[in-house]
Amino acid sequence: MGRGANITRAERPSGDYYLALDRAGHADHHVLYFGTDAVALDYLRRADVLLLGNSRLMFAARPRVLDAFFAARSLRYYVLGFGFREGDRFPLDIIEKFDLRPRLVIVNADGFFTGAYSDFAREVRSDTPIGAWQLQRESEIGHEVRRVVHQLVPNWIDLFGRPGFPWMQELVIYRSRTNGTWQLSPWAEGRSRVSSRDPEQPPLSPPEVEAAHRFKAAMDRRGARMMLTYVPTSRPLGGGPALFADLLGVPLVLAEPPGLRTEDQDHLDEPSAVAWTVAFVRELERVVP
């Protein structure tokens, strides 16, 4: 990818997407927590399958592959993951707040069962629906103004990055209203291979165990079947997926195709994300025929 400010090259994907994140603001948590986008909320409510996880899942889950897989089975899906290393509490709040009744919940176990909110989620929860509405408008206006301004004057941080921080350039993310997937624009090429997982998984901590049981119980009460998966990363956040699957007695859908690449050691690049999703649905087919 050539040198150039991402904001000037960002393109809103065709289809029904809203701005989830850029330097002017992060509306992603607010939109779904406060249900400020009626269309997105409607699709979320009607979803038969929810995919949950942190930003690693949001990068990895590619809609073209998922659309085909779930449509063939007459299932509607929604990827209800969040950035900010969000764990189980925040999506569970949304599930309960809007009384979501999915038939199947698939969780990327890596760093999910924390039993805690991220710092940002805590801020979001203390905000108001009006605050959420304002944030979304501010983000959209800032997005469009900056797009014009930086055609004329670059943002040096966006061009040259900041030593010590993984993202060299601004991250611009749009979120689909219809299935919740993220679309990065532009999406940086992966510069390094994803290293394989350490087979020696540390034992689960008591808070992780407690959080996992609590989450499973909440899903059971809603009549949702639960499965776990793992999105490959060079820096797992902890909580071995196999250990969680054993603990909860749920299926583990593992997909680890070779040659996956990442720009920042955490998140897959676009070709790798597609490869992972293809491998994931292939494995999923065994448990969801």
Place this chain on the structure above:
Amino acid sequence: MNFVSWAFVALFAIVLAARLTIGRRKIEPAYVFLLILASATFYAWHIPVYIGILVLSSVIDYWAGLWLARLGPQAAGRRRAVLAASLATNLGLLAFFKYANFFLDVARDVLGPGAADVLPLELGLALPMGISFYTFQSMSYTIDVYRGVLAPIHRFWPFFLFISFFPQLVAGPIVRASEFLPQMPRPRRLHRAVVYEGIWLIVSGFFLKMVCADNLAVYVDEYWERGTRPDATSAFTLWLALMFSGQIFADFAGYSNIARGTAYLLGYRLPINFNAPYLAASFKNFWERWHMTLSRWLRDYLYISLGGNRGGPIRTYVNLMLVMLLGGLWHGAAYTFIIWGALHGGALALERLLGMHNTRGWAGRWPVRVAWFVVVQALVLTAWVFFRSRRPGDATQFLANFATMDGWTLGRMEWVGMLFLAPLVAQHAFSWMRERGSVTEPGPATRAVLAALMVYAIVTLYTGTADFIYFQF
């Protein structure tokens, strides 16, 4: 509403347009009405229902002012009761919204594990925006009327504008009634010099906030927790503390500059709030330079009310400590803020005990002054560690890491990060030279060039909440 928002840009554009048309003398009723409306909108933008708290606080103090004037000096007991009612309302609102959760925490700590079942975890109340500022401002009016140094105002809406005037509503400066109310009937046209000064203050404020403070925050927010881990080196913790000291100064001073600039364009002068605080050569001097309007408020309405330095040395030290403890608590409901206040209170008392608060005798010799300057700035920096940390234990670990005195190398990230401190160092250096008469204030041409450079820096170097967020992935 935040200054760094498109909503504020729109609101200010509307009010400024009114100033240029229907408010050329700034005393026209239509313009004053619009200022009140804009201030109410500014406040309600956060949580609309909280405008009721602002109105309640204003009504109570407006009413208290009228009653105090009506009662006259002979009804001392009833005057005290009116003052007490006003203070109790303001402090009660502040205590309820700002400290209720903290008091619950303290109660749980004191009562032990059994209390967790009885007491709620938290009240789940959002803090009304600017409540610490407008309650202090409102109380200053009632106390001044009670003391007889200010005549009460007889119309509510001008009083409400004094309390709610939007440029200073969120983060000060804390304006006194005696500074603001006399300006209200005074015509003030928008002369060229006023426009230049206002724009200069606004641009420099946005520069401090968006370029310095926000960029420093990116480093501090990402790495502060690492500084509290046992393996953090001395150089890294010192770097983090310096970065935070720069961030908090640029953030507060930037906000104050924007407030003063916008107010000036709208026809009102607000007091200066920061004056190169890291040049302070004594703790007393630090508080004459840092958040000056709060220091002044605490001195005049708390320290002096407690007896000031009139009760002998011991009483003075106790008063200093009490004032700074309450000053710490004013910043936020947490043990870390109390410790921050206690450190400053203790330092002020010690400085007075040693005679270092003035330059008489041996305390005025330059080697002693230089040495004391180093002590002052080191303790200010140490206190910031408590101010920034989540828990006192984190802060002590952070300081213990520094005290190991090992690992004195910094990487590229740290050096690049410190570039955002450079404008603050330059500003302090300029202030140091100006105070010694080596330089004068820059002229209009120099200011125009500097303002253009700052605008360019804002556009090319601003960061944003998005940076902070995606670094947390």
